[in-house]
Amino acid sequence: MSEIKFTNEHECIKIDGDVAWIGITKYAQEALGDVVHVELPEVGKQLKKGDNLAVVESVKTAAEVYSPVDGEIIEANVDMENNLELVAQLVSEGGWIAKIKISDASQLEGLMDEVKYNEYTENLD
Amino acid sequence: MSNELEITQDINNKFTAQQARGLNYEENLLWEKERSDHSGVDLPVPEGSAVRTGLPERTEDIGLPQVSEPQVVRHFVKMSTWNYSIDHGFFPLGSCTMKHNPRLSEKLACLAGFAHIHPKQPESTVQGALKLMYELQNWLAELTALPGVCLVPAAGAQGELAGMMTIKRAHELNNQSQRKIVLTPDSSHGTNPATAVMCGYELRVISTKDTGRISIEAFKEALYATSDDGSDIAGMMVTNPNTCGLFETNIKELADLLHEAGGYFYCDGANFNALVGKIRPGDFGVDVMHVNLHKTFSTPHGGGGPGSGPICTTVKLAPYMPVPVVGMKNDTYCLQWEEDRPETLGRLKGFNGQFAIHVRALSYMMSCGANGLKQVAEDAVLSANYIFSQLKDDFHAPYDAPCMHECIITDKIQKDTGVTTIDFAKALCEYGFHPMTVYFPIVLSGTMLIEPTETESKESIDRFITVMKKFAEDIKSGDTEKFHSFPLSTPRKRLDEVIAARNPVLRWSCN
CATH class of the missing domain: 3.90.1150.10 (Aspartate Aminotransferase, domain 1)
Known part of the structure; x- marks a missing residue:
């Protein structure tokens, strides 16, 4: 069974065994506006928690997507480059940017579930 | 509004003017106006003259649109009316300091002795120009309380690069190459983190989310995140006042903590307009900053530039700055190069910076005077x-x-x-x-x-x-x-x- 987790930097993560699918939350999409470019990570790249994983660029700004865990990029969503509407889909469907093989599962513990994340965004500016 | 002013788009996505009214000009591209029987100047075809440039002879058409001189003049004049500049109206672009460019400065920059000299002329023939640069260095040193000044950088971003390269050079020559991290707040100008990365540094971002300012706690957390004493920190880059329009009230304390850890404080001078004449960055702990002459000192920018971003440093960092720097020897002004400044990081740009902008900046400073700059x-x-x-x-x-x-x-x-x-x-x-x-x-x-x-x-x-x-x-x-x-x-x-x-x-x- 997979579950969806959230970070306070507005990444959403589908945890699928030892693989994390990373996307951005609906809140982040609304804040960004129309996405005009996504810079995907290279497959095989080793990331530490908090490293830049991807860049999502909109008409307003360019936002960095951070890795929520240490791990290795095992797949990047190349379809997204040509179909930017995918960014808006659920992470568990077309909206994942990259998949990471998780090195340290304990790093998942601090992440928020949906209820907590919704509470968190309600209190944001 | 009348339909006559409407602009239609044809299938090729080219704009075609239906009609223009009053001062609402539509204007096509020169390529759309050209005719093979038009030309700007008619010259006879040269006969029997050999090419003497030593370069390969062009055999094909140069491929420029063929239009007459009045067409070219009108084309560009009409296009210029589509532009919006500080000479048109209010231009409140934040962190850009789009202010009036005094015509006195323009006039002085056009004086033949400034406008018609060449950087390769012997120094003895351009003493006046060198004196002007020397004076500008002194004014900047006085206004920033940072006595080392290099006028070379040709824009704010190049000034930042020059400043951070100066810091890097200082660390390298003092066996501090283990310092790899640069701190910068999340409110900083985009060029700050970009510059740090260009210099080969790793970035660590300080959060300012709650108050818009850097707190001592957040700063300490960033400073000591990966070492007990901050010995892996090369420096910090801060814009003060910051891009939220707020003065960093803890700035001196942050600078002291950073210096204690052996790092240098780079200040982005983009917002110096708020401080000029009132307080001096060197007094609140800055080690090196660039000054955007095209902002604070009122030289043209925003398409009308070029920009100019001199750097000002402490005595300690001055030896590492780029060259040339204008000096004085036996009552004669001279450019100092590598042989005079052996620890310099070297040259950054051809020649001596944007000299015509230096003229305008000094003109502005001197016409305002010390009290006038305070009032700015x-x-x-x-x-x-x-x-x-x-x-x-x-x-x-x-x-x-x-x-x-x-x-x-x-x-x-x-x-x-x-x-x-x-x-x-x-x-x-x-x-x-x-x-x-x-x-x-x-x-x-x-x-x-x-x-x-x-x-x-x-x-x-x-x-x-x-x-x-x-x-x-x-x-x-x-x-x-x-x-x-x-x-x-x-x-x-x-x-x-x-x-x-x-x-x-x-x-x-x-x-």
Whole structure:
């Protein structure tokens, strides 16, 4: 069974065994506006928690997507480059940017579930 | 509005003027005007002359559009009327300091002894120009309390690079190459982190989310995150006042902590307009900063440049700055190179920087004088606070306290009606203003950063305030629809920014 987790930097993560699918939350999409470019990570790249994983660029700004865990990029969503509407889909469907093989599962513990994340965004500016 | 002014688009996406009225010109590309029997100048075909340049002879057409001289002149004059500049009207672009460029400075820069010299002339023949640069170095040293000055960098971003390379050079020559991390707040100018990375440094971002300022706690956390004593920190890059228009009140304490850890403090001088003549960055712990002559010292920019970003450093860092630096030897002005400054990081740019801009900057400084420069900062801060005080009840004011030379409001109150920051920017175009900076700084959502500068009259500032208040009132009364179609009266209407960004058409083609 997979579950969806959230970070306070507005990444959403589908945890699928030892693989994390990373996307951005609906809140982040609304804040960004129309996405005009996504810079995907290279497959095989080793990331530490908090490293830049991807860049999502909109008409307003360019936002960095951070890795929520240490791990290795095992797949990047190349379809997204040509179909930017995918960014808006659920992470568990077309909206994942990259998949990471998780090195340290304990790093998942601090992440928020949906209820907590919704509470968190309600209190944001 | 009459249909006669409408512009149609043909299937090739080329704009074709139906008719123009009054001063509303439509203008095609030169390529669309050209005719093979037109030319600017008719010259006889040369006979029997050999090519003497030593370069390969061109055998094909040069491929420029063939148009007559009056056509070229009118083309560019019409195009120039589509531009918006500080000479047209209010230009409150935050963190850009778009202020009036005094004509006296222009006049002085055009003097033959300044305008018609060449950087390769012997120094003995350009003593006046060198003296001018030397004087400018001294003025900048005095205003920043940083005595090492290098005028070479040709823009703010190059000044930043020069400053950070100076820091890197100092660390390298002092066996401190283990220092790999540069600290910068999340409100910093985008060029700050970019510069640090260009220099090969790793970036560590300090969060300022709660107050818009760097707190001692957040700074310490970043400083000691990976070592007990900060011995892996190369330096920090801070803009003061910062891009939220706020003075970093802890700045001296932050600088002391950084120095204790062995790092250097780089200050981005982009917002120096708020401080000039009032306080000196060297006095609050800065080790190196660049000064945007094209902002604070009123030289042209925003398409009218070039920019100029001299750096100012402490005595300790001065040996590492780029060359050349103007010095004085036996009452004669001279350029100092590597042999005079053996620890320099070397040359950064051809020749000596943007000399014509140096002339304008010194002219501005000397015509203001010390007291006048003080008033520059005072009036710039006063103007921004006046706007802020007039708009803070109509728009959301995230930092409800006096600001420095620029103020922030956001679209928080209005955005639920569907009218957001971008719509305000487009509406301002309709009302004849250049928009403020939008969606920056990025630490808040929907930001509008307004910098009026000291050169705007109260009347023009009042007009801006009236228009902004009218926008807020219109939205309050439900009149929101029009905001999605502004601007209506400009040569080009509302662009589809998403299509423009996703599928940019960067080259004209005849098909």
